[in-house]
Amino acid sequence: REYRGAPTGTDIECEGWRQEAALRMLNNNLDPEVAEDPENLVVYGGTGRAARSWDAYDSILSELRALEGNETLLVQSGKPVGRFTTHERAPRVLIANSNLVGKWDNWDHFHELEAEGKIMYGQMTAGSWAYIGTxxxxxxxxxxxxxxxxxxxxxxxxxxxxxxxxxxxxxxxxxxxxxxxxxxxxxxxxxxxxxxxxxxxxxxxxxxxxxxxxxxxxxxxxxxxxxxxxxxxxxxxxxxxxxxxxxxxxxxxxxxxxxxxxxxxxxxxxxxxxxxxxxxxxxxxxxxxxxxxxxxxxxxxxxxxxxxxxxxxxxxxxxxxxxxxxxxxxxxxxFQGFVPAYIRPQFCRGKGPFRWVALSGDPDDIHRTDEAVLELFPEKDHLRRWIDLAQEQIQFQGLPSRVCWFGCNAEGEGDDKLTERARFALRINELVALGEIAAPIVVTRDHLDAGSVASPNRETEAMRDGTDAVADWPILNALLNCAAGADIVSVHDGGGVGIGNALHANNHVVLDGSELAAEKATRVFTTDPGMGVIRHADAGYEDALDEADQSDVPVPMRDQQ
Amino acid sequence: REYRGAPTGTDIECEGWRQEAALRMLNNNLDPEVAEDPENLVVYGGTGRAARSWDAYDSILSELRALEGNETLLVQSGKPVGRFTTHERAPRVLIANSNLVGKWDNWDHFHELEAEGKIMYGQMTAGSWAYIGTxxxxxxxxxxxxxxxxxxxxxxxxxxxxxxxxxxxxxxxxxxxxxxxxxxxxxxxxxxxxxxxxxxxxxxxxxxxxxxxxxxxxxxxxxxxxxxxxxxxxxxxxxxxxxxxxxxxxxxxxxxxxxxxxxxxxxxxxxxxxxxxxxxxxxxxxxxxxxxxxxxxxxxxxxxxxxxxxxxxxxxxxxxxxxxxxxxxxxxxxFQGFVPAYIRPQFCRGKGPFRWVALSGDPDDIHRTDEAVLELFPEKDHLRRWIDLAQEQIQFQGLPSRVCWFGCNAEGEGDDKLTERARFALRINELVALGEIAAPIVVTRDHLDAGSVASPNRETEAMRDGTDAVADWPILNALLNCAAGADIVSVHDGGGVGIGNALHANNHVVLDGSELAAEKATRVFTTDPGMGVIRHADAGYEDALDEADQSDVPVPMRDQQ
Ligand SMILES: NC(=O)c1ccc[n+]([C@@H]2O[C@H](COP(=O)([O-])OP(=O)(O)OC[C@H]3O[C@@H](n4cnc5c(N)ncnc54)[C@H](O)[C@@H]3O)[C@@H](O)[C@H]2O)c1
Ligand SMILES: NC(=O)c1ccc[n+]([C@@H]2O[C@H](COP(=O)([O-])OP(=O)(O)OC[C@H]3O[C@@H](n4cnc5c(N)ncnc54)[C@H](O)[C@@H]3O)[C@@H](O)[C@H]2O)c1
Structure with a gap:
């Protein structure tokens, strides 16, 4: 199968940019520059796939092309299985990959089902169409x-x-x-x-x-x-x-x-x-x-x-x-895991690997977002160092994109008090509206984020209160992002640590310069890092309780923390 | 602790009926007439609880009383853990109970966490506040x-x-x-x-x-x-x-x-x-x-x-x-399970234990809904028989309520083509608007429903295509009901078959006579039974494919079924 990656430019095949964004991100995941083995639909991380089969892939594409702005497509382990009327504030695509009932939640049973074409390994960003290469x-x-x-x-x-x-x-x-x-x-x-x-x-x-x-x-x-x-x-x-x-x-x-x-x-x-x-x-x-x-x-x-x-x-x-x-x-x-050692302090503050992709395919769009980062956060030296190094040393693969670890860190007064993720997204949305960026930017992240994952051998290893394996959190994260109006929401079992070892969620928000996008971005980029704060606050981390204070994140029973 | 059950009547403690409905349903679950052991917060089914502790219960109540019509409360294994701004078409309450990462998804680990007050057994309708007694x-x-x-x-x-x-x-x-x-x-x-x-x-x-x-x-x-x-x-x-x-x-x-x-x-x-x-x-x-x-x-x-x-x-x-x-x-x-033997043919048609509760506490409200069932579906003899028997032999416990197995069975033309669940809910919403029913009716169901559960020893035992343990479906069900605007959405592990043996979801929609309620009801009561149809269509059941035809439920890759 000859394979070319995501369509680029400002003309779209779908009924709207939200659907188009899903289509381009899926294709970007399979770009030969991005994916490890696109012929077999393998994106990365062992057998992490973007779609269950080429037939399923074709069907997803035609479903996305036909999808209305008030409809939602359901994807079950890489296969499109339903399409329902919802509303424009709801997600356009809902994805669940590789999930198994606990007692059957192991590689043996997974491989049996996989051999029969009944399930797919979604890894983290492979099955949620958010992978952007190395x-x-x-x-x-x-x-x-x-x-x-x-x-x-x-x-x-x-x-x-x-x-x-x-x-x-x-x-x-x-x-x-x-x-x-x-x-x-x-x-x-x-x-x-x-x-x-x-x-x-x-x-x-x-x-x-x-x-x-x-x-x-x-x-x-x-x-x-x-x-x-x-x-x-x-x-x-x-x-x-x-x-x-x-x-x-x-x-x-x-x-x-x-x-x-x-x-x-x-x-x-x-x-x-x-x-x-x-x-x-x-x-x-x-x-x-x-x-x-x-x-x-x-x-x-x-x-x-x-x-x-x-x-x-x-x-x-x-x-x-x-x-x-x-x-x-x-x-x-x-020997220790990297999360408790080097990542958890950031998670407590809702910080995690936030990323964005230029749907135009134009590197200038990302360079404009790089400038926006430096304009918005002039005081953050490490961000400047990162942007400089990235521009100098990192080649784009597939659609141009950028990663920056942003979190809550809310600033402003009253209703204008916004997280740094929201401030950045609103600014980009504005730049799209002004035409300074050629086509919409889609904002997404790794599943490995502050409030989106339960993974006792990795992201939630050695939690202070022993709740490493409690998986209510990623489920609440997905539901909340769906309620907040993310455009794609996904929930996967497995990922980097393998079947039965983790549950995690992702989301995408399409910044097309509209009022609706601003509304969705404000909500999702409050709820999503906010979940990181409440999850770690609930486990008793001081940094998280402190961030909750500073960023006005309600923690209902905090006096009992 | 002295305990009285749900408040009744038409005055409310909360900012709106959607929040009030959550408050009354939670209290109804713990009504001594309804719950098996309310002092210990146990509702039914072994240790199925409505809240993690009395402190958590108190906090949920005060959160619900303060919750605005555009906010969403998060409940994690019976404890309130967060509150975020969303919008009025989104759920007011999101619940995840008893969920554990696969490898830890067993009674031993659950009991350890439970002993430390870190998790709660939600059973099915206990932790989702939808239990109505026997x-x-x-x-x-x-x-x-x-x-x-x-x-x-x-x-x-x-x-x-x-x-x-x-x-x-x-x-x-x-x-x-x-x-x-x-x-x-x-x-x-x-x-x-x-x-x-x-x-x-x-x-x-x-x-x-x-x-x-x-x-x-x-x-x-x-x-x-x-x-x-x-x-x-x-x-x-x-x-x-x-x-x-x-x-x-x-x-x-x-x-x-x-x-x-x-x-x-x-x-x-x-x-x-x-x-x-x-x-x-x-x-x-x-x-x-x-x-x-x-x-x-x-x-x-x-x-x-x-x-x-x-x-x-x-x-x-x-x-x-x-x-x-x-x-x-x-x-x-x-010896066989009851689902493949007696229930699956109904699930294929999206049929399952649909139920509704009169928030007024007034039995007349339920009697009016009984009449509505008979007016709407005069041709269905078994429904008449059921309603007659129920009125004669079933005592109300707690808030008056009724169960009827409804499904898709869509009728009408074009945009007016509606499932039987939606037709019923819209009629009740109208009766509330007209004042023929004193206070809002909340519509919910068992977690054991057509498209909401993966449970290899029960609801999905012996599925035709061997996908008994695939848990993508209940997760998609919850996400979709959230997207469609249900007022409470919940996801539980465990239930009747125990920890690690099932994953399932529930929803509530509050019929308060408003346009918004009509909109939510139309969507949710299409998506929810619709999930039952696509789940069974995907597994290759003829009845489900037939129902999809009759009720216009899109099945994307159906030619490959
Ligand atoms: N942030 C994180 O938590 C994080 C980040 C990156 C990767 N990971 C994990 O790291 C692993 C690698 O991810 P990936 O996407 O690069 O996977 P991949 O499958 O694309 O690459 C794995 C590489 O390891 C090589 N390899 C395998 N066995 C080897 C051996 N014994 N000796 C030398 N080379 C060997 C393979 O040839 C392959 O190139 C995964 O388990 C992933 O989940 C975790
Ligand atoms: N539709 C369904 O799938 C469905 C429906 C109903 C119940 N169930 C299952 O049935 C079980 C019962 O549910 P419940 O809500 O009534 O539970 P419950 O805990 O309220 O009641 C169980 C009853 O069984 C009695 N009991 C226990 N062991 C006994 C024994 N060895 N001999 C005689 N009596 C004994 C207990 O005293 C108790 O009264 C649960 O496992 C539940 O999940 C399933």
């Missing part, structure tokens, strides 16, 4: 490492070596995020084509398949305090063991292979990619066993490097959970 | 038995004996539903007070604690083809074994003890209620083990009675699932 994750990775640098070093990573693995759709952001923080990165990746892709797009500098060589180059760069990155073409477990053999201890050790899916996301040691792919088809159980064997070695090496002084953290791929569950190794959790 | 389930039980009588006998149960157990909040409807179908009912119940309560309220005729006596009276009544019911004060397993010893085989065998919760819903044999309650407090593990021992005997006796010729079905309490899971007895599933 550029989407880069700021999150950059911010995480910056926070780590603030906590452990002098605010940057110069002279420090980060060892990691996995240069896929999201993991591929790691080398660039390290060099943007002035550090040195060594990243293992079994698929050479992935390394090449990161080099072509400027995310990684060089490659090698020799450990000695990698250590040597990295050490040199670190001593010179120069940013440097190298992709090492080998299995992660093998690389880490080789480092141990060499007595080389990096400053930081982490990993972004798709370990959450032992069968389709992680490669066992001892095989090339082609050999492993063959084994997977011929003997999936063998594959799965060997994949877990390698993961256990991988964990052992991480723990040993930690013992020898490296700062170790899991980067949300559930490799600890896999080794604990399938190898009975609870000590896998003896 | 009168709520009576029509469902009546319709199930009527369908059974149509399939196996001559359309009624005269001369037939039904043996069952459990005379709790829902199970208590069984004796009356049997006698309304002209049959004879023997029901085991360990708690004598429960039997007394059913006798006082006219649901059951007599009681005994002697098996011989029960068999004798039942046989006499059956021979005379007279309706008759008797509560037998003993453990269900003991009663069934005694029947086997006597060589007595009933025509029908079922059960409605709260077997879904082995610790708090089911009584082990060999103990009085008081003794068992003591054991539960002192040694919960012992209790649980013995409870499962009794359940296994209970299942053995049901299977043996089935072998000897009785029609056996599980009545949605997951007793089969419990004995399979905890005793390794897959043969527990050798």
């Amino acid at each position: 550029q989407g994750i880069i700021q999150g990775t950059f911010e995480t490492l910056a926070e780590l640098a603030r906590q452990h070093f002098d605010g940057d990573l110069s002279g420090k070596v980060v060892v990691t693995a996995g240069l896929g759709g999201m993991g591929g952001a790691q080398p660039l995020a390290v060099t943007m923080n002035e550090g040195v990165c060594i990243a293992a990746e079994v698929a050479e084509a992935r390394i090449d892709r990161r080099i072509e797009t400027g995310y990684c500098m060089e490659k090698t398949d020799d450990t000695d060589d990698a250590i040597e180059r990295a050490t040199e760069a670190a001593q010179a305090r120069e940013p440097y990155s190298v992709g090492v073409h080998m299995n992660a477990a093998d690389l880490l063991e080789a480092l141990l053999d060499h007595g080389f201890v990096p400053d930081i050790i982490t990993d972004q292979t798709s370990a959450h899916d032992a069968l389709e996301g992680y490669y066992p040691s001892g095989y090339s990619v082609a050999e492993a792919d063959e084994l997977r088809t011929e003997d999936p159980e063998q594959y799965w066993m060997q994949s877990l064997d390698t993961m256990e070695r991988h964990i052992d090496a991480i723990l040993e490097l930690q013992d020898r002084g490296a700062i170790a953290f899991e980067y949300g791929n559930n490799i600890r959970g896999q080794v604990k569950e399938h190898r009975g190794r609870s000590d896998a959790f003896e | 009168q709520g389930i009576i029509q469902g039980t009546f319709e199930t038995l009527a369908e059974l009588a149509r399939q196996h006998f001559d359309g009624d149960l005269s001369g037939k004996v039904v043996v069952t157990a459990g005379l709790g909040g829902m199970g208590g409807a069984q004796p009356l539903a049997v006698t309304m179908n002209e049959g004879v009912c023997i029901a085991a119940e360990v708690a004598e007070a429960r039997i007394d309560r059913r006798i006082e309220t006219g649901y059951c005729m007599e009681k005994t604690d002697d098996t011989d006596d029960a068999i004798e009276r039942a046989t006499e009544a059956a021979q005379a083809r007279e309706p008759y019911s008797v509560g037998v004060h003993m453990n269900a397993a003991d009663l069934l074994e005694a029947l086997l010893d006597h060589g007595f085989v009933p025509d029908i065998i079922t059960d409605q003890t709260s077997a879904h919760d082995a610790l708090e819903g089911y009584y082990p044999s060999g103990y009085s209620v008081a003794e068992a309650d003591e054991l539960r407090t002192e040694d919960p593990e012992q209790y649980w083990m013995q409870s499962l021992d009794t359940m296994e005997r209970h299942i053995d006796a049901i299977l043996e009675l089935q072998d000897r010729g009785a029609i056996a079905f599980e009545y949605g309490n997951n007793i089969r699932g419990q004995v399979k899971e905890h005793r390794g007895r897959s043969d527990a599933f050798e």
Whole structure:
């Protein structure tokens, strides 16, 4: 199937921009520049798909083209299943992907249903049509490492070596995020084509398949305090063991292979990619066993490097959970997750990976939004640094887009008191109305956001009050965003940590310059970061209670917090 | 705590009837006439609660009193956690109860969190404030038995004996539903007070604690083809074994003890209620083990009675699932569930237990709605029969209310083509506007409805395409009802089959005689039964595809069904 990505420009195929935005975002997810394997509808993160089949994809497109401004399309695990009359303040598209009743909420049952074409893995932004390629994750990775640098070093990573693995759709952001923080990165990746892709797009500098060589180059760069990155073409477990053999201890050790899916996301040691792919088809159980064997070695090496002084953290791929569950190794959790360590303080303030996309396809539209960020928030130095670095170093993939971590941080008086997310969205909506931006901007975010996810091995790991697994929150988040009038609302099971390990929600709001868009943006960008604040306030975090005060977020029983 | 139930009359405490309706429904759930154990906030079905604690209850009430007509209150497992500005077409209250991330979605983890006051069991209508006492389930039980009588006998149960157990909040409807179908009912119940309560309220005729006596009276009544019911004060397993010893085989065998919760819903044999309650407090593990021992005997006796010729079905309490899971007895599933046998054909047409409540507290308001049913649907004989029986035999509990199974069955032309649920609701809204009904009517339903539930051991048992456990549907149902403007929307895990076994949603629409109410009712009562049609159409049921044709429900990929 020949495939070209999202339509661009100011002419539309649908009855309105809200429907058109859904159509373009879906197609953007599948843009060969954006998706990892568009022929198979795979967007990123193992088998995260945008639609269940090409037939389902075609049907979604024709449904979107016919959809009226007061109708709502229902998508169930990547397949369109219904269309109902609602009203213009309601969402145009509602999506539920990969959700299973608790007792059946596991990979075995999921794979059975998937084989019969009855369900689809939505990952996070794949099935909700909000993926924007590696550029989407880069700021999150950059911010995480910056926070780590603030906590452990002098605010940057110069002279420090980060060892990691996995240069896929999201993991591929790691080398660039390290060099943007002035550090040195060594990243293992079994698929050479992935390394090449990161080099072509400027995310990684060089490659090698020799450990000695990698250590040597990295050490040199670190001593010179120069940013440097190298992709090492080998299995992660093998690389880490080789480092141990060499007595080389990096400053930081982490990993972004798709370990959450032992069968389709992680490669066992001892095989090339082609050999492993063959084994997977011929003997999936063998594959799965060997994949877990390698993961256990991988964990052992991480723990040993930690013992020898490296700062170790899991980067949300559930490799600890896999080794604990399938190898009975609870000590896998003896190194920390990245959320409690580096992200939660931001979540308490409703801050998370807010992103926007120019539906025109015109990079100038994003440059105008970059200016708007700097005009609106002149006092925020780190934003200026981020925008400068992003403009300089990040190539657009598919529709031009930008990520900035915004939160509540409400300012103004009375009814004009607005969150920073709302202030930004209203300003962009104005610029669209004024014609300074050529076509509507769609604003969305990662499912990994302040108030939108329950994921005990990642976003809600080690919550203060022990409510890691309580999934009422993402459901309330989706319902509330629907009530507030987001244009697309979605709820997924799984994502980065795999089936049965997380529940999370997303939303899109289309800024088409209209009054209606302003109304929706004001509401959604109050409710959505607001949920982050109340969720963390309920768990007893002081920062969240403080943010609730500052941003006027009601917390009904707060005296009992 | 002294407790009186819902406020009545036409004066309101809140800023509008939508908020007032939520307040009255919550209080009605806890009316001592309605709830099984209001002091402990337990409404029905084991520990199904309406609020997490009395503090949470107080806070919900004061939030509702202050809530504006464009605000939305968030309730998380029975506790108010947030309040946001939305708009008047959005819901006033959003509720999520008992939801856990898949891998943690089990009783053990739930009980841990519950003990710390971090979560609440919402059951189905308890936590969504839609329970109306035994009168709520009576029509469902009546319709199930009527369908059974149509399939196996001559359309009624005269001369037939039904043996069952459990005379709790829902199970208590069984004796009356049997006698309304002209049959004879023997029901085991360990708690004598429960039997007394059913006798006082006219649901059951007599009681005994002697098996011989029960068999004798039942046989006499059956021979005379007279309706008759008797509560037998003993453990269900003991009663069934005694029947086997006597060589007595009933025509029908079922059960409605709260077997879904082995610790708090089911009584082990060999103990009085008081003794068992003591054991539960002192040694919960012992209790649980013995409870499962009794359940296994209970299942053995049901299977043996089935072998000897009785029609056996599980009545949605997951007793089969419990004995399979905890005793390794897959043969527990050798008798059928009630849904595939008797309910699914109705779900295919969007039909389910629709119910409405008179907020005035005035029985005349319900009598006027009864008339409206007969005026609107003069051709439906079974509805007339039901309304006549209900008026004659069903006492109101708490706020007067009525249940009728309505579905899609759309009639009319073009934009005036409306489902039977919508036609009914619009007519009632008109009667409220005209003052023929004193105060608004709130329309809601059971979570067990056509398109609102995923529950592999009950509502979605043995789906034609194997999608029993796919939970995208209830989530889409909740989102869509939220988009359509229902006034309360809720999503629960658990319910009648226990934590991890089901996900389901509910909605309320307040008919206050306004244009807004008419608009909401038209939309919600199209989307809600419509979801039942598309869910079953997607699974390949012919009846659903036929209903979609007749009622103009779009099914996007139907040529591939
Ligand atoms: N913020 C977060 O929480 C966050 C962010 C990014 C990624 N993640 C998680 O990280 C993982 C990676 O995401 P992705 O989108 O990049 O996935 P992906 O499937 O696109 O890429 C995974 C990459 O890992 C490589 N790989 C697999 N096993 C390997 C091994 N043993 N040794 C070396 N290389 C190996 C694969 O070849 C592939 O290139 C996922 O589990 C994702 O959920 C989490
Ligand atoms: N439509 C449906 O699917 C449907 C309808 C009604 C009830 N149910 C299920 O049926 C069960 C009962 O619901 P409820 O609201 O009546 O619950 P409840 O907890 O109010 O009542 C259960 C009753 O069973 C009695 N009991 C428990 N163990 C017993 C034993 N071994 N022998 C005799 N009596 C025993 C208890 O004393 C209690 O009165 C629940 O599991 C519920 O989910 C399902």
